Amino acid sequence: MELAINGSANTLSVSDEVFGRQFSQDLVHQVVVAYRNAGRAGTKAQKTRSEVNGTTKKSKKQKGGGARHGALTAPIFVGGGVTFAAKPRSFEQKVNRKMYRAAMKAILSELARQDRLTVVDTFDVEATSTKSLISKLQGLNVGTRPLIVTEDASEHLYLSARNLRYVQVRDVQGLDPASLVGADTVVITAEAVKKIEEWLA
Structure with a gap:
């Protein structure tokens, strides 16, 4: 050539x-996504209701006060924990050398x-x-x-x-x-x- x-x-x-x-869109997409994910920090962190700084004492009596609630650290309250809190993680995806080189050639x-x-x-x-x-x-x-x-x-x-x-x-x-x-x-x-x-x- x-x-x-x-x-x-x-x-x-x-x-x-x-x-x-020959161009392989699926292969190239997989390798590019894996490359970009490897550069992500993965350091995002949020607190669950057990990690929020606050008392776990029941906020009001059980009956006679409307809706029944326990601790104010619950996710439904402002300043409470997060229901599915994000934790530090690695976004790395495994791509072997043969796949990487084939994608670069494509x-x-x-x-x-x-x-x-x-x-x-x-x-x-x-x-x-x-x-x-x-x-x-x-x-x-x-x-x-x-x-x-x-x-x-x-x-x-x-x-x-x-x-x-x-x-x-x-x-x-x-x-x-x-x-x-x-x-x-x-x-x-x-x-x-x-x-x-x-x-x-």
């Missing part, structure tokens, strides 16, 4: 196994089929300059949510993209399925493509 290199008459030969795989292949994968020889900025980065991206026509993938993203590139709300920068080691799926266009260097092939082969 051949990928066109932007701004060059040359093409980049890539593996059909990595960039020509996403990259679909991006290539939809012409949302722009291969360039190199991509960097000489100094930290958001203006320079904007100029480079405008020349590539990458939409409003581009993802820049390089073999080893420089600090200048990271800092230049920091003030751009929808522009993301990743190196090959930091590439993840959620950022690939959420990008309008993926701008990737030829060297990064080769490293991804070695990783996913």
